[in-house]
Amino acid sequence: MEEKSRKGRKRGTKKRSLLGFFVKFFLSIAAILTVLSVVGFVFFIQPELSRLRGIAYEKLAGSNLKDLTKRSDTVVLDYEGKTLGTINAGHFVYVTIDQISPNLQRAYIAQEDRKFLSHNGVDYKATLRAFVQLVKNKGKITQGGSTITQQVVKNTYLTAERTYTRKIVEIILAQELEKRYSKADIMEIYCNTNFYGNNCYGVEAASQFYFDKAAKDLSIEEAATLAGISNAPTRYDPLRHPDRAVKKRNQVLKSMETVGYLSEEEYEKAISTEFTISKNTQKSTDEDYLSAYALYAATIRMMEVNQFPFTYHFKDQTEKENYQEQYEESYAYYNRELRAGGYTIYTSLNPEIQAQAQEILDQSLSKFQEVQENGKFSMQGAAVIIDNKSGYVVATIGGRGTEDKYNRAYLSFRQPGSAIKPLLDYAPALDLGVFRAASLIDDHKWEDGPSNSGGNYHGEVTLREATNRSLNTVAWQVLEAVGIKNGLEYLEKMQFLGISLRDYDAMAVSIGGFTNGLRIVDMAKGYSTLANGGVYDGKTCILKIESEKNGVVADENSLQSTQVYSEDTAFIMTDILKGTINTEYGTGRGLQLKNKMPAAGKTGTSNGSKDTWFCGYTKYYSMAVWVGHDMPVEMPGIYGATYAGKIWKNVMDTIHEGLPAEDWVQPDTVEKVTDEQSGIMDYVSLSAKKKGEESQKKKEEKDNKQTVMRDLERYENLKIASIEDIFTARALFSEIRELLNEISDEKFKAEYQEKLFAKQKEFLKIEEDRKDEIEEYLKKQEEESSRNESMEESKVKESEDKTSRNIKREAFLSSLTALQSLEYQDGDTEALIADAIERLKDLNGTEDFASLSQQLEKAINRVRKLPTRSSDSGSSGGGSPFYNGPGEGNFPGEADSENGPGVSP
Numbered sequence: 001m002e003e004k005s006r007k008g009r010k011r012g013t014k015k016r017s018l019l020g021f022f023v024k025f026f027l028s029i030a031a032i033l034t035v036l037s038v039v040g041f042v043f044f045i046q047p048e049l050s051r052l053r054g055i056a057y058e059k060l061a062g063s064n065l066k067d068l069t070k071r072s073d074t075v076v077l078d079y080e081g082k083t084l085g086t087i088n089a090g091h092f093v094y095v096t097i098d099q100i101s102p103n104l105q106r107a108y109i110a111q112e113d114r115k116f117l118s119h120n121g122v123d124y125k126a127t128l129r130a131f132v133q134l135v136k137n138k139g140k141i142t143q144g145g146s147t148i149t150q151q152v153v154k155n156t157y158l159t160a161e162r163t164y165t166r167k168i169v170e171i172i173l174a175q176e177l178e179k180r181y182s183k184a185d186i187m188e189i190y191c192n193t194n195f196y197g198n199n200c201y202g203v204e205a206a207s208q209f210y211f212d213k214a215a216k217d218l219s220i221e222e223a224a225t226l227a228g229i230s231n232a233p234t235r236y237d238p239l240r241h242p243d244r245a246v247k248k249r250n251q252v253l254k255s256m257e258t259v260g261y262l263s264e265e266e267y268e269k270a271i272s273t274e275f276t277i278s279k280n281t282q283k284s285t286d287e288d289y290l291s292a293y294a295l296y297a298a299t300i301r302m303m304e305v306n307q308f309p310f311t312y313h314f315k316d317q318t319e320k321e322n323y324q325e326q327y328e329e330s331y332a333y334y335n336r337e338l339r340a341g342g343y344t345i346y347t348s349l350n351p352e353i354q355a356q357a358q359e360i361l362d363q364s365l366s367k368f369q370e371v372q373e374n375g376k377f378s379m380q381g382a383a384v385i386i387d388n389k390s391g392y393v394v395a396t397i398g399g400r401g402t403e404d405k406y407n408r409a410y411l412s413f414r415q416p417g418s419a420i421k422p423l424l425d426y427a428p429a430l431d432l433g434v435f436r437a438a439s440l441i442d443d444h445k446w447e448d449g450p451s452n453s454g455g456n457y458h459g460e461v462t463l464r465e466a467t468n469r470s471l472n473t474v475a476w477q478v479l480e481a482v483g484i485k486n487g488l489e490y491l492e493k494m495q496f497l498g499i500s501l502r503d504y505d506a507m508a509v510s511i512g513g514f515t516n517g518l519r520i521v522d523m524a525k526g527y528s529t530l531a532n533g534g535v536y537d538g539k540t541c542i543l544k545i546e547s548e549k550n551g552v553v554a555d556e557n558s559l560q561s562t563q564v565y566s567e568d569t570a571f572i573m574t575d576i577l578k579g580t581i582n583t584e585y586g587t588g589r590g591l592q593l594k595n596k597m598p599a600a601g602k603t604g605t606s607n608g609s610k611d612t613w614f615c616g617y618t619k620y621y622s623m624a625v626w627v628g629h630d631m632p633v634e635m636p637g638i639y640g641a642t643y644a645g646k647i648w649k650n651v652m653d654t655i656h657e658g659l660p661a662e663d664w665v666q667p668d669t670v671e672k673v674t675d676e677q678s679g680i681m682d683y684v685s686l687s688a689k690k691k692g693e694e695s696q697k698k699k700e701e702k703d704n705k706q707t708v709m710r711d712l713e714r715y716e717n718l719k720i721a722s723i724e725d726i727f728t729a730r731a732l733f734s735e736i737r738e739l740l741n742e743i744s745d746e747k748f749k750a751e752y753q754e755k756l757f758a759k760q761k762e763f764l765k766i767e768e769d770r771k772d773e774i775e776e777y778l779k780k781q782e783e784e785s786s787r788n789e790s791m792e793e794s795k796v797k798e799s800e801d802k803t804s805r806n807i808k809r810e811a812f813l814s815s816l817t818a819l820q821s822l823e824y825q826d827g828d829t830e831a832l833i834a835d836a837i838e839r840l841k842d843l844n845g846t847e848d849f850a851s852l853s854q855q856l857e858k859a860i861n862r863v864r865k866l867p868t869r870s871s872d873s874g875s876s877g878g879g880s881p882f883y884n885g886p887g888e889g890n891f892p893g894e895a896d897s898e899n900g901p902g903v904s905p
Contacts, residue, residue, distance in 0.1 A: 074343040076294045079350050079394070085291030087339055093204040097188040099216045100203060103223035105187055110255040111227050113148040117183060121149040121174035148190050149174040155193035191215070195336050196226060197233030206230075210238065212278040220262070221273045224252040234332040235325075238277050246275045289358075289398040290349045292407045295338060297393075297540035298345045298554075302334035305554045312492040317501060343553075346544040348392035357383060357397050357651045364647045365400055365627070372630065377401075381647065382408035383625040384524035385655070388531045388617065391561075393541040396521065406630075413498045413517035414626055417640065418470045418587075419604025419613040420512045422573055423494075423526045424487045425479045426467055431490075431569040433691035434481050437464045437576055438675035438682035441474045450476050450511055462678055468579040468586040470603060472511045479510035493564045494529055494536045496522045512606055523615050524624035530573055530600075531617040534565030568670050568685030574600045575664075575683060581616070588614065588641045591649045597656050598663040601648070603640025612638055614645040619662040621655060623648055704739045708752055711736050716759050720766050723777045729763045805846060812839040812852065819859040824869040833860055 074087040097105075109116045115123050146154065153173045177186065196206035203226065207215040210229075211222050218226070228248030229236045238245035250271045257267040287295065304310070308330050314320040338345075361381045368379035377400045385395040398407030406412075429435040440460040445451060450472040457473070458465075466474035479487050484504055491499060500515035508514075529536040538559055545554040565573070577600035580588040587603040591614070601616020610632040615624040625644040628635070666683075674681045715732045718725065736756055743749050767774065815836035822829065840856055843849050 074295075074338050074341050074345065076291045076345045076349075077347060078290075079348050081346070084294065084347065084349060084351065085288060087287070087291065087295055087341075093202065094192055095188075095202075095204045095215050097184045099214070100188065100191050101216055101218035101223055103220045104191065104203065104215070104218055104226060106261040107220075107223045107227040107252050107256060108148060108187070108190065110259045110261055111231075111252045112151070114259055116148050116187075119147060119149075121147060121176075121178035122171050123147050146170065147174060149177055149186050152186055152190050152193065153177060156189070194230040195233055195340075196229045197237045197332070198239065199336075199339055201336070201340055209279065210277050220253070220256075220266070221249065221270050221275075224256065224270070225249045225275075227252045232329075233336070234328050238275075239279065242275065242277075249275070287405060288402060289396050289407050289409065290347075290351065290354055292398070292405070293393070293396040293410055294345055294347050294349060294541055295335070296407075296410060297347075297542050298338055298343075298545055299331055299335040300540065301542045301545060301554045302338065303330050305558060306330075306334070310495070312495060312497075312499065313489075314501060320501065342548040344546040345542065346546070347541045348387065348390065348394055348539075348543055349396075349541050350394040353385060353655055354395040354397065356654050357385060357395050358402070360650045360654065361397055361625075361647050362400055364643055364650070376404050376406075376630070378629055379627070380408065380630055381625065381627045381643070382412065382520050383623060383647065383651070384409050384521045385651070386524050386528045386622040388528055388620055388622055391528070391532065391537040391539040392543075393521070393524075393539075394621075396541075408520065408626070408630075410519055410521045412626075412630075413519055414611045414628060415512055415514060415517045415606035415632075416523060417512040417604035417606040417611060417613055418472070418475070419523060419602050419615045419624075419640065420514075420518065421467065421470070421475045421510070422530065422577060422602050423523075424491060425475045425482065425510050426463060426576070427530065427565050427569055427573045428482050428487045428490050429463070429478050430572055430685065430688060431565050432482060432486065433685075433688040433693065433695055435463050435478060436675060436682065436684055436689070437462065437572055438678045438680040438684075439463050440675075440678045441466060441477055443471050443473050445473065449473060450508075460678075462680060462682070464576045464579060464682060465585070467576050467602075468583050470587045476507060476510045480507060484509065490564055491526070493562055494522070494526050495538065496526070498522075512604060517611075520624050520626050523613070524622055527601075527615045527617050527624060528622035529564055530570050530577075531619065531622050532570070533567040534563055534570035535561050536564045537561040566685065566687065567667050568688055571664055571667055571670055572683045572685060577601055577616075587639075588616075588645055591616075591641060591645050593618070593649065593656060594653045595656075595661060597652075597659070597661050599652070603645060605639045606632075608634035609636065609638050610634055612640045612642065612644045614640050614648040616648055616652070618652065618656065619664065620659055621652065623652060625651075701743060701745070704743050705745070705748060708736055708739050708743070711739075712752060712755060712759075715756070720763065723770070723773055726763070726767055726770070726774065733760055733763075805843070808839065808842040809846070809848075809852075812836065812843060815839050816852075816856060816859060819856075819863055822863055822866060825863065825866050826869050829863060833863065836860075 076084045076087065078084040113119075113123065150170050153170050181189075191203040194203065195201055196203070196210075198209060200206040200209045203215045206226055206229070207213055207218055207222075210226070211218065213222075225238065225245060225248075228245065228251065229238065231248065235241065236245045236248045253262065253267055253270045256262045257264065262270065308327075311323050314323065337343075361383060365377075365379055365381050368377065370378040372378050380399050381397070382399055383395070383397040384393060386392065387394050396407060396409035398404070398409045398411075426435075430437070435441070440462060443452070443458045443461050443466065445455070445457055452471055452473060458469070458471070461469070461471065461474065463474070463478070466478075484507065488499060488504060488509070496518060498514065498516040498518050502515045503509050506513065506515070525536065538561070539556070542554065543556060544552060547553045578598065580586040580601055580603065581591050581599060583589065588601055591601070593599050597618055599616055599618045601614060604613030604615065605611070611626065611628045612635070613624070613626050615622075617623070625648045627638070627644045627647070669686050670683055671686065672681055673684050675684075711732055715729065715736060718729055718732070720726055720729065733756065736752075740749050740753055740756070815832065819832055819836060822832075836856055836859075840849075840852060843852060
């Protein structure tokens with residue numbers, strides 16, 4: 001018994017010791033954490049708190065809180081610093097609490113802050129719930145726990161960024177705000193500082209925009225809708241996402257019923273009320289093409305400086321959709337911030353160039369007066385001009401006239417047709433060394449492939465000629481050799497928007513057949529990249545953005561350029577694209593600029609001529625022009641050079657006036673050499689040539705290995721059932737051995753040679769056993785070959801005779817046709833008759849000699865009766881085979897659509 005008692009005491013002592021150890025351990029950890037927290041607070045948080053608290057208290061002491069809801073209009077300046085336009089700060093109208101519907105106030109309290117009327121600015125339970133979510137989500141802030149007072153602090157003093165220090169400051173200032181202002185004042189400020197999407201800043205602007213009524217007249221359902229929208233303006237935008245907006249509205253109504261603001265009957269009635277939005281278009285900001293583009297570009301620039309992860313390639317649709325939602329949220333936030341006022345946006349935009357280009361575009365399309373149901377012209381045009389010296393956009397013509405506010409230059413996605421070929425097909429092919437400018441490619445029609453215009457095919461043509469002729473079959477083959485993914489990666493580097501996941505499996509992109517189409521501004525930037533030695537710099541029109549509160553928030557210092565194409569490639573591609581304009585068969589022939597200004601460019605015409613383009617550049621400017629309809633329709637007879645090309649030429653001539661002609665300088669690493677394949681001398685990049693040779697060598701090695709593996713399997717499985725099988729085995733052995741000799745991978749070569757010779761031993765034994773049969777077979781084969789050679793010689797002679805007769809017959813018919821087409825006699829008539837008679841003699845003895853003689857006699861008799869003409873006093877002219885448009889000059893173009901277009905000379 002005493003023994004057990006001692007053991008029990010020992011166990012008790014051990015437990016107490018262990019417990020004491022853990023208590024001391026945890027107390028030590030707690031002490032360490034406390035010390036670290038104090039140190040962290042003193043050295044890291046406290047300075048930030050003091051700084052922000054000082055700023056906020058200064059504002060509290062020095063101004064009325066209501067004044068903080070207003071900012072000056074955001075101003076857009078042109079390249080000279082002159083005012084280009086102003087962005088109305090959300091059509092802000094301040095309304096007092098008695099002008100705000102009680103329905104909206106109750107909706108906010110029920111949905112956002114149910115203890116609003118009783119707390120001192122902070123709901124600690126809600127804050128605790130947010131902290132728990134923070135822990136659960138491993139430090140990621142997913143739930144704010146902010147009261148209405150805290151949100152007022154955020155809307156007026158702090159940013160919307162979710163950080164720990166900002167949250168702590170928010171809590172401190174919310175309590176201070178409650179001391180200085182009444183609940184009514186805080187609710188008033190809250191409703192006036194919320195953003196409701198669609199450029200509606202404050203509840204009055206939102207009420208007018210969505211319901212065409214004052215904020216004081218909002219119904220229960222309308223109030224719930226606005227309360228829901230302000231929670232996430234992009235997500236619950238009733239114009240773009242009505243289903244989401246209704247769902248959120250009903251959620252707010254349920255909250256109002258839960259807290260007692262609505263009876264069950266009122267709730268049921270409210271959620272069954274039809275959801276209607278009376279969009280008041282008069283409330284939208286009046287912006288022209290330049291200021292609209294400037295605001296868009298400024299928003300993107302704000303996203304860049306705040307490290308938004310711009311992405312241009314996605315692994316699947318889910319990743320793309322998630323990115324798109326993040327993009328829209330971020331874009332909405334910074335666009336709202338700029339529209340809220342208080343910013344000065346410095347741009348490179350040139351209103352003089354804009355006005356000149358606008359006038360030329362309008363005049364060029366003035367004959368097309370058909371209008372859409374919305375009152376806009378049916379036939380439209382748009383353009384973007386870039387200063388190649390600086391890399392900045394200087395003009396964006398968004399459509400015809402200045403009244404249409406839809407800026408197609410950056411908002412519209414259109415099929416680029418053949419205008420994409422230099423950027424996607426040919427420049428990558430040159431850059432990767434897959435082809436050279438003088439490389440020969442077979443232009444031919446094949447099943448399930450693209451067609452050229454009018455079914456014209458030219459056989460083997462150089463890459464240079466194929467580009468100038470805009471041959472679809474060649475572009476298709478070139479991208480196939482380059483690889484769609486490799487080609488599209490070049491567009492991604494130049495930040496092209498609109499590329500779909502489906503485009504990575506669609507060869508139609510090689511000739512401009514994209515799922516969504518591409519933007520005009522991106523096409524202009526792509527051609528500007530070629531003009532600038534292959535360098536893409538990512539500039540838009542934004543030089544600098546200044547904030548009234550924070551000074552310069554964005555400038556050009558953080559912009560980085562990207563070498564997309566090598567300098568060699570850009571030079572050679574530019575030299576090729578000069579031929580579009582200068583060669584007799586170029587699809588842009590006739591578009592040469594004045595004063596011999598060197599220029600390069602490319603036409604583009606989508607399927608059915610629904611979209612027509614001309615993209616071109618000089619050392620000074622790049623310009624992309626699009627002409628088509630907002631709702632794509634076929635435009636027979638209109639091509640890239642017809643109107644888009646003419647607009648491009650006339651604008652470029654105008655903006656280049658007084659500028660000296662300047663050409664591109666040939667890089668040291670580019671030289672003219674004779675192409676081994678075509679025998680044609682043309683530019684070659686030494687670096688690309690080496691890259692291409694290495695790439696080709698690797699490809700041949702890979703192909704040879706695959707062929708060896710396939711043929712060896714066939715060789716090993718071959719069954720010798722006849723003498724022919726023996727000779728098949730011999731041929732296979734020779735082919736495999738020859739391929740193995742070309743393979744540089746010694747390990748692979750040794751492995752497969754061993755397999756080859758092992759199987760050959762079996763076949764050699766079979767050959768030895770059937771030696772006599774083989775000799776007899778060879779003897780018969782030799783006799784058969786002799787007979788075949790004799791017959792072939794006879795056929796060849798007969799064929800040659802027939803060919804000779806056909807040539808002579810065609811020569812005679814040519815002379816006969818010339819006589820039949822004469823309309824008068826002159827000094828050459830008798831010579832033509834004599835020539836025809838001589839050529840007829842060559843056909844004497846042929847089966848149709850008599851018939852041809854009669855035709856010639858009739859032709860001679862007719863000619864001898866024609867009037868005599870002694871001199872060339874005039875000639876009969878024919879109309880142009882190309883559609884010039886009403887009252888337009890002759891600007892022939894190509895038709896290089898997905899199904900065909902391109903032009904034969």
